Amino acid sequence: MAMMKALQKKVKGPGLELCQVEVPKIRADQVLVKIEMAAICGTDLHIYNWNSWSANRVQPPRILGHEFTGRIVQLGADVTGLQAGMLVTAEGHFTCGRCYYCRTGQGHICDDVKILGVDVDGIFAEYAAIDAKNVWPLPEDGDPAIGAVHDPLGNAVHAAYTHCLTGQNVVITGCGPIGLFCIALARQAGARRVFASDVNDYRINLAKKLGADYVVNAQEEDLADIVHGATGIGADILLEMSGSRPALASGLDALRKGAVVSLLGIFSDQVDMNLDAVIFKQLTLYGINGRRIFDTWFQMEAALAAGLDVSPVITHRFSFEQYEEAMALMNSGRCGKVLLIP
Ligand code: NAD
Ligand code: ZN
Numbered sequence: 001m002a003m004m005k006a007l008q009k010k011v012k013g014p015g016l017e018l019c020q021v022e023v024p025k026i027r028a029d030q031v032l033v034k035i036e037m038a039a040i041c042g043t044d045l046h047i048y049n050w051n052s053w054s055a056n057r058v059q060p061p062r063i064l065g066h067e068f069t070g071r072i073v074q075l076g077a078d079v080t081g082l083q084a085g086m087l088v089t090a091e092g093h094f095t096c097g098r099c100y101y102c103r104t105g106q107g108h109i110c111d112d113v114k115i116l117g118v119d120v121d122g123i124f125a126e127y128a129a130i131d132a133k134n135v136w137p138l139p140e141d142g143d144p145a146i147g148a149v150h151d152p153l154g155n156a157v158h159a160a161y162t163h164c165l166t167g168q169n170v171v172i173t174g175c176g177p178i179g180l181f182c183i184a185l186a187r188q189a190g191a192r193r194v195f196a197s198d199v200n201d202y203r204i205n206l207a208k209k210l211g212a213d214y215v216v217n218a219q220e221e222d223l224a225d226i227v228h229g230a231t232g233i234g235a236d237i238l239l240e241m242s243g244s245r246p247a248l249a250s251g252l253d254a255l256r257k258g259a260v261v262s263l264l265g266i267f268s269d270q271v272d273m274n275l276d277a278v279i280f281k282q283l284t285l286y287g288i289n290g291r292r293i294f295d296t297w298f299q300m301e302a303a304l305a306a307g308l309d310v311s312p313v314i315t316h317r318f319s320f321e322q323y324e325e326a327m328a329l330m331n332s333g334r335c336g337k338v339l340l341i342p
Helices: 042-048 054-056 152-160 177-190 201-209 223-231 245-253 275-280 296-304 320-332
Strands: 003-009 017-022 030-039 067-075 087-090 127-129 133-138 169-173 193-198 214-217 235-240 256-265 284-287 315-317 337-341
Touching: 003 320, 017 054, 017 223, 017 320, 030 087, 042 054, 042 320, 067 152, 087 127, 087 201, 087 256, 152 177, 152 296, 169 177, 169 223, 169 245, 177 193, 177 201, 177 235, 193 201, 193 223, 201 214, 223 245, 235 245, 245 256, 245 275, 315 320
Parallel strands: 169 193, 169 235, 193 214, 235 256, 256 284, 315 337
Antiparallel strands: 003 017, 030 067, 030 127, 030 337, 067 087, 087 133
């Protein structure tokens, strides 16, 4: 039987192992993909560190990873419309197709979703089995590194494109990879001013590179003061990309009456928020979960084809053998998006 290397969570607890495992066998509705580039998501880091969420969710042995570019090398018997040799990535949420949400075009909030690299074996491997319905073909002449970040870029597209950004004053709290993608999207959409905040110098520098007009170190400056000073009345849109309670509070303070908010950042514990601000400013809050399947993907394809440049977000590349170094760097926060190459 054919073997491959894979980064696997072998037992419950912190860490990962670089193992030799069998190349997966595909079902009739799947394709086998040879992975060319993988990217590390915060979720992979949580599973690596083995936080309480992953301890409750992940059943080892499990190959991690869901962000990738690869080439199709084998097609299941029932697969049509795809060919061996195609350069692809994929939507990593395998939806059930049967629940109320799937049947009403809202598969991104499916009741029985299986996540690649979390609930089924993922793509930190030389090969992966991917449901054909989830495959997203990439342009042949495209940069495989950009292909590998479609999943988090899609999160940013979903959060940002929930609103019309053109001509608007946009606040982005949190400049991790997804917040940084939002800066690029707001710029491309013709936002009037883009305000971004973080507490990490490395990411503050990246936010400047991505073209934010005002980059605020939330530990040293008051975001709301800066936004009100520049706009007179406050910002039109908040994209909350940090999952930090002080960031959310300052972001809400920065808004004008009637403003809109996308909440994408995940808070590790209960949030006390000032609902008076929401009520008396008449704000509208939108929860953002994953990517709309596949509306978001078509929007992302269009944005990239129109010249969206997110390459400065990708800061480091490691081989699979260097996974511990890559995870340590991710834990330090002194990086943008980190790639792993099999
Ligand atoms: P990340 O952890 O790399 O980025 C978060 C950033 O927020 C960091 O740069 C951090 O320094 C910054 N931050 C912390 N405190 C802050 C403060 N007080 N003010 C301003 N910034 C502050 O994460 P990411 O990969 O870019 O993802 C962004 C968030 O979205 C995370 O919370 C992640 O869990 C969440 N997420 C949600 C979904 C979804 O479907 N809703 C999907 C993917 C990720
Ligand atoms: Zn479903």
